[in-house]
Amino acid sequence: MKIRILITGGTFDKEYDELTGRLFFRDTHLPEMLRLGRCRLDVAIETVMMIDSLELEDSGRMAIVERARESAETAIVITHGTDTIVETARALAAGALRDKTIVLTGAMVPYAFGSSDGLFNLGSALSFVQVLPPGVYVAMNGQHFPWNGVDKNRATGSFEPV
């Protein structure tokens, strides 16, 4: 089974700019994370965008759906900012990708900052995508949720069933 990984940015891939003291995006850390995890899955990594998901608009969201639709692989993991990950999951579900298993995941702390949940979430998302039936899911906190059964609790930063 080949898995497509679509990168959209989010906290996952933020870095610290030591000249300005601000967070920014450069290249994705996914290849480095897969190396660290000694991942032996057959994956194709594709950067769709590098964006804070609070800045993601409808056109960008449609671009993600489009890339998922055009993917030859039926197992797709999408890294995404957690703030609007549920909106993008909804757009994917509306996109009529009935035969694909799509798992969106994110991170609360940038991978580059050492204390990140990103590696845990990536291992989790890549595992769920191999065994869940077709559908759109969000994988966070070791759990998986159907796209229409989850929301981010902004007070705790955790994802909860709704």
Add this chain to the structure above:
Amino acid sequence: MKIRILITGGTFDKEYDELTGRLFFRDTHLPEMLRLGRCRLDVAIETVMMIDSLELEDSGRMAIVERARESAETAIVITHGTDTIVETARALAAGALRDKTIVLTGAMVPYAFGSSDGLFNLGSALSFVQVLPPGVYVAMNGQHFPWNGVDKNRATGSFEPV
């Protein structure tokens, strides 16, 4: 769903003794790893032993099977040294635990050493255990294998189907 995590030691939990320059075991790092992963699963952690799996003998292996059998939970993750993880998987399969999903996982580099695959593997094992049908599996390198379909390639450190 509640998940039982059985700790048996292995590279996962090795630490560096700065007075002797040797690797040793102290407490498990699992609780810290679950915190880092912002894991919100309902888990019960139980340390069965803290041992290098090369030193694991039949009696120790039987103790692990016994703890899995007595576990009230039907989803069980076992952290284990990679060198004999397949032998323990075989013992578990022989233990007639037909109604349980048991996923063994390990690490190639100690979690405490920063560049570990442990967090990735833990996220992976905890995800597989929630969705795989009853059986005994090894989860490494982002993949999962049935207990009788895997072996460690000692030249590369990777797990491969057999």
Add this chain to the structure above:
Amino acid sequence: MKIRILITGGTFDKEYDELTGRLFFRDTHLPEMLRLGRCRLDVAIETVMMIDSLELEDSGRMAIVERARESAETAIVITHGTDTIVETARALAAGALRDKTIVLTGAMVPYAFGSSDGLFNLGSALSFVQVLPPGVYVAMNGQHFPWNGVDKNRATGSFEPV
């Protein structure tokens, strides 16, 4: 010799707030850094403020000078944001603390982010303060500069003689 460490904040002590995605200050990381460095010096740590040095005004700068003046120790290390570290060094020099060796240092990347220069700079500043004659110095990049002979190159993030 006892050394006083005055904490004023700066990049050194910034952390990532995973709920807001912003950088903020909580407690200083100095005690943890000294533990990591296995530091056996006799130090007294005092938090004067926790502030981004771009927000440091004259009154705050005077508070730092005052704390240095009142310090019983003649060896003083000050952790400080790099953006205005030279201004504070100048204020300390004008403060007529003629009998004291004062070394200011900072970091380009927060200690909490893993890839920080903070531990290197701290080891450097604590060493310089033990052997330099009385005066006010800035220690960055492994180097030490007199207060009136240094400036931050904002294009490179390095400190250079002027």
Add this chain to the structure above:
Amino acid sequence: MKIRILITGGTFDKEYDELTGRLFFRDTHLPEMLRLGRCRLDVAIETVMMIDSLELEDSGRMAIVERARESAETAIVITHGTDTIVETARALAAGALRDKTIVLTGAMVPYAFGSSDGLFNLGSALSFVQVLPPGVYVAMNGQHFPWNGVDKNRATGSFEPV
């Protein structure tokens, strides 16, 4: 001022071999550590050997003295295993290198293991070597000791005056 850094191995540079589970030496981490510390000193790095200092014999020790003697630079930092760092300091002092400032330093935990004191000690040694008068010193734990006034306390792992 140009500083020569002589690498001899020691815990500083040990790595974890994930195939054998043993510690070993590959290349030195010094260039990476200097990058992390944003070091702007003019340094020349030279690997004399990569060895556990418990295995260092007289001939090896003489090779270190020889390299220090032949160094054109009068400021020399030597990274060294802590177990016999004092013996090598003594050999250097006996080597009649009267015009040079030589600072030996080491680490209790390998740099590659994340929780190392190595970066702190390196910042410290590079600072002491710039300002101490000619002589042979050991820099550990934020402190510096003359070669004939220090010993490692093997029970605590700290260096103490004798």
